[in-house]
Amino acid sequence: MGGISSCCSQxxxxxxxxxxxxxxxxGAASLTTLSLFPQAVKTVRSGDTSAISLxxxxxxxxxxxxxxxxxxxxxxxxxxxxxxxxxxxxTVVLERKxxxxxxxxxPWGRGPRGKG
Numbered sequence: 001m002g003g004i005s006s007c008c009s010q011x012x013x014x015x016x017x018x019x020x021x022x023x024x025x026x027g028a029a030s031l032t033t034l035s036l037f038p039q040a041v042k043t044v045r046s047g048d049t050s051a052i053s054l055x056x057x058x059x060x061x062x063x064x065x066x067x068x069x070x071x072x073x074x075x076x077x078x079x080x081x082x083x084x085x086x087x088x089x090x091t092v093v094l095e096r097k098x099x100x101x102x103x104x105x106x107p108w109g110r111g112p113r114g115k116g
Contacts, residue, residue, distance in 0.1 A: 032082060
């Protein structure tokens with residue numbers, strides 16, 4: 001007899017399937033994480049954060065923290081590692097943006113030249 005408990009019970013994945021799924025997770029996490037480093041390096045080198053959205057990086061950084069917490073609670077390696085590593089460049093960019101605003105090098109506007 002079927003029933004809810006038998007149709008929805010989780011089966012332990014085969015070792016190869018588990019490896020393939022983990023490899024996919026780590027690969028995707030690596031690509032996403034690496035994509036942030038060029039912006040962080042450019043921001044550090046140029047010191048220019050005028051085109052960077054404070055709201056976007058603030059929300060993004062909070063989201064990364066939330067995903068890292070989720071990964072820790074679920075004991076999900078790819079999620080934990082990707083988000084802890086991603087936190088580094090995101091925090092660097094956010095800190096530079098906040099510093100530029102607090103030091104008066106940029107106006108507290110809605111974006112570049114007060115737009116958007």
